[in-house]
Amino acid sequence: MSEKKIEFYKGPAGGWAALKSVSKALLAQDIAVKGAKTLLSANQPDGFDCPGCAWPDRNHASTFEFCENGAKAVAAEATARRVTREFFAQHTVTELAGKSDFFLEDQGRLTEPMVYDRASDKYLPIEWDTAFEMIAGHLNALPDPNQAMFYTSGRASNEAAFLYQLFVREFGTNNFPDCSNMCHEPSGSAMRPQIGVGKGTVTLDDFEQADAIFIFGQNPGTNHPRMLGELRAAAKRGARIVSFNPLRERGLERFADPQAKLEMATLGSTQISSHYFQLRVGGDFALVKGMMKHVVEQEDARGGVLDHAFIAEHTVGIEALLEDLRGESWPLLEQESGLSEAQMRAAGDVYLGAERVIACWGMGITQHAHSVATIQMIANLLMLRGNIGRPGAGACPVRGHSNVQGDRTMGIWEKPPAALLDRLRDVFGFEPPRTPGVDVVESIKLMLSGRGKVFIALGGNFAAATPDTYETWKGLRNCDLTVHVTTKLNRSHIVHGRNALILPCLGRTEIDVQAAGPQGVTVEDSMSMVHISSGINPPASEHLLSEPAIVARLAAATLGKRSKTPWLWLIEDYDRIRDKIEAVFDDFFDFNERIKVPGGFRLRNTASERVWATEPGKAVFCTHAVPLDTPAHRARARQLDKVVFTLLTTRSHDQYNTTIYGQDDRYRGVFGQRRVVFINAADIKHLGLRDGQWVDIHTVWSDGVERRADRFKLVAYDIPRGNLAAYYPETNPLVPLSATAIEAGTPTSKSIPVILTPHEATGSAQQADTTFAGA
Numbered sequence: 001m002s003e004k005k006i007e008f009y010k011g012p013a014g015g016w017a018a019l020k021s022v023s024k025a026l027l028a029q030d031i032a033v034k035g036a037k038t039l040l041s042a043n044q045p046d047g048f049d050c051p052g053c054a055w056p057d058r059n060h061a062s063t064f065e066f067c068e069n070g071a072k073a074v075a076a077e078a079t080a081r082r083v084t085r086e087f088f089a090q091h092t093v094t095e096l097a098g099k100s101d102f103f104l105e106d107q108g109r110l111t112e113p114m115v116y117d118r119a120s121d122k123y124l125p126i127e128w129d130t131a132f133e134m135i136a137g138h139l140n141a142l143p144d145p146n147q148a149m150f151y152t153s154g155r156a157s158n159e160a161a162f163l164y165q166l167f168v169r170e171f172g173t174n175n176f177p178d179c180s181n182m183c184h185e186p187s188g189s190a191m192r193p194q195i196g197v198g199k200g201t202v203t204l205d206d207f208e209q210a211d212a213i214f215i216f217g218q219n220p221g222t223n224h225p226r227m228l229g230e231l232r233a234a235a236k237r238g239a240r241i242v243s244f245n246p247l248r249e250r251g252l253e254r255f256a257d258p259q260a261k262l263e264m265a266t267l268g269s270t271q272i273s274s275h276y277f278q279l280r281v282g283g284d285f286a287l288v289k290g291m292m293k294h295v296v297e298q299e300d301a302r303g304g305v306l307d308h309a310f311i312a313e314h315t316v317g318i319e320a321l322l323e324d325l326r327g328e329s330w331p332l333l334e335q336e337s338g339l340s341e342a343q344m345r346a347a348g349d350v351y352l353g354a355e356r357v358i359a360c361w362g363m364g365i366t367q368h369a370h371s372v373a374t375i376q377m378i379a380n381l382l383m384l385r386g387n388i389g390r391p392g393a394g395a396c397p398v399r400g401h402s403n404v405q406g407d408r409t410m411g412i413w414e415k416p417p418a419a420l421l422d423r424l425r426d427v428f429g430f431e432p433p434r435t436p437g438v439d440v441v442e443s444i445k446l447m448l449s450g451r452g453k454v455f456i457a458l459g460g461n462f463a464a465a466t467p468d469t470y471e472t473w474k475g476l477r478n479c480d481l482t483v484h485v486t487t488k489l490n491r492s493h494i495v496h497g498r499n500a501l502i503l504p505c506l507g508r509t510e511i512d513v514q515a516a517g518p519q520g521v522t523v524e525d526s527m528s529m530v531h532i533s534s535g536i537n538p539p540a541s542e543h544l545l546s547e548p549a550i551v552a553r554l555a556a557a558t559l560g561k562r563s564k565t566p567w568l569w570l571i572e573d574y575d576r577i578r579d580k581i582e583a584v585f586d587d588f589f590d591f592n593e594r595i596k597v598p599g600g601f602r603l604r605n606t607a608s609e610r611v612w613a614t615e616p617g618k619a620v621f622c623t624h625a626v627p628l629d630t631p632a633h634r635a636r637a638r639q640l641d642k643v644v645f646t647l648l649t650t651r652s653h654d655q656y657n658t659t660i661y662g663q664d665d666r667y668r669g670v671f672g673q674r675r676v677v678f679i680n681a682a683d684i685k686h687l688g689l690r691d692g693q694w695v696d697i698h699t700v701w702s703d704g705v706e707r708r709a710d711r712f713k714l715v716a717y718d719i720p721r722g723n724l725a726a727y728y729p730e731t732n733p734l735v736p737l738s739a740t741a742i743e744a745g746t747p748t749s750k751s752i753p754v755i756l757t758p759h760e761a762t763g764s765a766q767q768a769d770t771t772f773a774g775a
Contacts, residue, residue, distance in 0.1 A: 002662070006676075006692075006715055008669035012254035012269035013221040013228060014068070055224045055398070056204055056525040057599065067225035072654070072661045076488070077507040078537055081108025083489050085125045088114060092121040097494050101464060101729065102660040104489045110504035111541035116496055123493075123502060128545065131501050132557040138454050138481045138499070139558050145172030145433070149443040149452055152178040152412045153459030154404030155508070157521035157533070159577045160547035161403070162584075163570070164458055165411040167555035169421075170430055170563055174437030176414045179404055179460060179657075181440040186366040186744040187397040188408070190375035194620045196606055196613030199405060201394035202358055203527050203602065204230065209392030212240040212354035214347075215273075216284050216378065217364020217750070221251015221667060222653045224362075224398055228255045232270045240350050243273040245364065246281050246648065247678070247725060248718040250667040275350060280338030281646045281723045282368050282751045286626050287337040288377040290344030291351060293325045295384055298352060300326075305352060307386030314610055315383060317621035324623045336626055338720050356392030357382060364648070366397075367750040369630055371741045376622040383619055389610035399526040402508075406524030409603070410581070414439050420584070427583045429564045439745050440466060441737055447475030455497065456483040458547065463492040464658040467735035467747040468707070485550055487540075490658070491729075505547050510535040512546045516573035521548070522595055524603070530588075531600030548577065631739060635700035635753030643687060644700055645679075648750040649728040649735070658729050665727075670715065677756075678717035678725040687756065691716045694759035697726070699734045699752060707734050711759050724754065 087107065093116070096104065113131045114123035126134075139148055150168045152161060168176065180188075188198030195201070207213070207230045220227040232255050235241055243252040253276065256269040263269065279287050299305035311318050330341045337344065351357060359378050365371055379388070379395060387393035399405050411420055414437035421432040438446055444466060446452035455462075455476065466472045476482055479497030486493070487507045493500070506512055512519045512535055520534035545553070552567040559565075570576050575592050582591040587603045594601040612618050627633075636644045652674060654662035664671045668678070677697065684691055693714050699707035709731050719725060728749065739748045 002664050002672035004672035006669055009667050012256040013251040014256045014258055055226045056527045056529050069225055069656055073656055078509050079108050083107045083110050088123040093494055094121055101491055107489055109540035112543040114502040116500035132554050135483055136558040148454040149175045151457040151462055152407050154179045155402055155459045156407055156547055158406045158410050159521050159574050160551055161407040161410040161412050162581050163548055163551040169432040170559055172433055174414055174433055176412050176437055177440040177443040178412050180408055183363050184366055184397055184399055185746045186371035186741050187375055189744040190372040194376055194379050199528055200396045201388055201605055201608040202396045206392050209356055210239055210358045211356045212350055214359045215243045216361040218362030219249045231272050232257055235270055235272055240274045241272055242275040242347055242350050244277050244279055246278055246719055246723050277339055277343055278720055280720050281648050283337035285370055285374040286333045288381055290333040291348040292381050293328050294345045294348030296325045306384055310386035315619045315621055316616050320623045321621040357387045358396055360396040360398055362398050364750055367748055369742055369748050370627045372743045373624040380621055389608055403523040409524055423584045441740055441745055444472050444475045447478050453480045455479050458485050461490040461492050461658040463495040464729040467732055468737040469733040471737055503550055504544050506539055506544050509537050510539045514572055519574045528603040528605055529600055532595045632753045639700055642755050644753050645724045647724045647752045647754045649731045650725050652727050674727050675712045676715045677712040678715050678719055680719050680721045681716040683721050684714055695756045696759050698755050701736050709733050
């Protein structure tokens with residue numbers, strides 16, 4: 001572990017520091033040579049798709065199609081370390097509960113199925129067939145299929161996700177809580193009724209043609225490092241890049257491309273953002289409205305600003321929006337955005353000066369109460385000048401996990417469209433359930449109520465990723481059975497039901513051999529490109545099964561003769577699964593042939609063609625008032641005697657989702673530790689505290705429940721006053737279950753009202769430094 005220190009980083013994102021970090025990651029997993037060879041196959045036509053983020057691949061012209069965090073993900077999966085039955089024999093679950101999340105995942109790859117034994121408080125080996133029989137027994141004993149919940153992580157392939165949703169619907173429920181519910185659900189909820197698709201409308205080619213790129217609530221330097229290559233190229237050819245973020249993020253400031261020989265040799269870098277606006281947490285709605293107000297005022301003053309032809313032919317609702325914008329108050333927009341009128345007008349001028357504009361956003365937009373309205377405001381901004389459905393322009397929600405978008409395409413959705421259910425009925429000969437299922441937050445409530453009995457997770461780390469941590473843990477422990485399909489040990493295996501199974505699966509980097517020979521799986525990236533992924537490494541253990549095989553064998557054991565689906569026949573050759581996908585989804589015609597082309601194929605995106613699959617048959621301008629009754633507004637009104645901050649949760653640079661690779665956050669200057677809270681220096685002084693002091697964080701909520709996270713170190717940082725930032729999952733206990741996005745249900749982890757109090761030392765420092773000690 002690194003020395004604990006705060007030492008602010010002065011270099012660019014990427015560069016030699018990134019290469020050093022990749023080397024360190026490989027050495028840490030004891031795979032220096034094997035790992036380097038494995039990385040050379042990442043995102044290549046004959047290799048595997050990176051198990052990290054969903055940023056798309058170029059045309060595979062480069063040998064190095066991976067980034068720093070992708071290398072960490074590959075190293076973590078290809079590790080030489082193993083978690084065997086001997087490991088579980090040496091550790092009780094109670095003992096493991098006191099270990100950090102980093103410790104759990106750092107033990108290595110799981111090697112065989114394990115079952116929890118209450119008498120010894122340990123996991124014991126179990127045969128695969130016995131495990132499937134156990135799960136089937138629990139499922140078939142339920143009086144109502146809706147008492148079971150089936151979670152899906154974005155790491156699952158299209159083939160696994162398709163079989164999973166088919167099995168669960170044949171079983172009789174639409175209970176599909178999934179990682180989309182916790183990240184980009186608002187993007188789909190906003191865009192589907194507005195432009196007819198729930199996905200981004202751009203491709204990588206559009207980034208080569210854009211005159212301006214606006215980045216809202218996103219930190220690509222840590223979360224999607226390969227995106228920095230596109231931004232660097234755009235900046236070098238003169239495109240304006242405008243970033244809106246409460247924190248100064250190094251990846252949005254300067255980037256040194258490790259593949260740029262001259263830049264590396266001269267220790268140079270490229271400026272990424274031409275404009276950087278540090279708005280208040282949650283200020284994006286007011287900011288975008290301010291930009292639109294400026295655009296409309298310029299239209300009224302000189303004309304020729306709006307794309308009247310596009311608006312007339314392709315949209316409805318413009319008059320109501322124009323009336324609302326003209327009547328909006330600049331002082332109110334300043335108050336709620338945290339930016340001045342001049343700053344909002346400056347951003348608007350960049351928009352007006354660009355013929356082709358792309359708007360990108362991440363979870364800094366989606367995890368707020370009014371996220372759906374904010375995204376619709378971003379789409380409004382694009383549509384005012386016809387920036388959807390033409391080259392070099394469009395909407396770009398940047399998804400997180402590798403195949404989170406593909407899982408939704410495959411039908412992992414608690415609110416399935418009737419057309420999908422009809423097609424499943426026609427192809428597979430059963431009547432799917434029509435009642436909507438539960439999402440992530442609703443599934444936790446179902447468990448807490450006692451009505452949720454069985455929880456099965458296809459990947460992920462549900463116990464660590466979800467909000468209101470201790471309530472989630474109560475719910476999981478309330479289940480009769482919890483099952484996790486996974487590659488490595490994590491918190492969710494320690495916080496378990498009365499009965500529990502760990503089912504280890506193959507990783508993305510490993511060779512998957514079935515009856516017909518080695519198999520490949522497919523994934524869909526953030527820009528709707530579908531391509532093949534084939535592992536190259538021998539499996540970590542001879543006892544591992546692939547995700548499709550686990551799902552198919554579980555379905556066969558559970559459904560038995562009442563299912564007409566030939567489950568075991570399908571997994572003999574994954575081409576057969578893809579044939580069934582093609583039969584259900586029209587956009588997957590010639591599926592098996594089209595994935596033979598390097599780079600795969602793009603699914604149809606009607607909005608990019610200016611075909612609007614909306615209720616009025618046109619794109620819809622949506623009008624919303626500036627939110628003035630948010631949780632933060634209400635908390636400040638109730639706590640007149642205390643300083644209420646708005647906390648956003650974030651990742652460190654040594655982290656991907658809930659997976660902790662190390663204890664450093666290089667770009668933010670944090671080393672050897674994670675329990676820190678970033679705060680404006682003036683706020684520290686105002687509170688009468690000092691930089692480096694330990695504090696406890698308390699949620700201000702209206703339900704009377706005490707939510708707190710103790711012993712965080714204050715770090716003076718460049719962040720607007722009144723705002724805080726800290727890492728998750730350590731701060732997930734502060735997010736109430738009832739704090740969800742309107743119309744989307746996503747936890748609002750980027751806007752939690754909190755207060756700070758000095759920490760009074762109790763217990764050991766060792767305990768305080770673990771993520772969830774004493775779970």
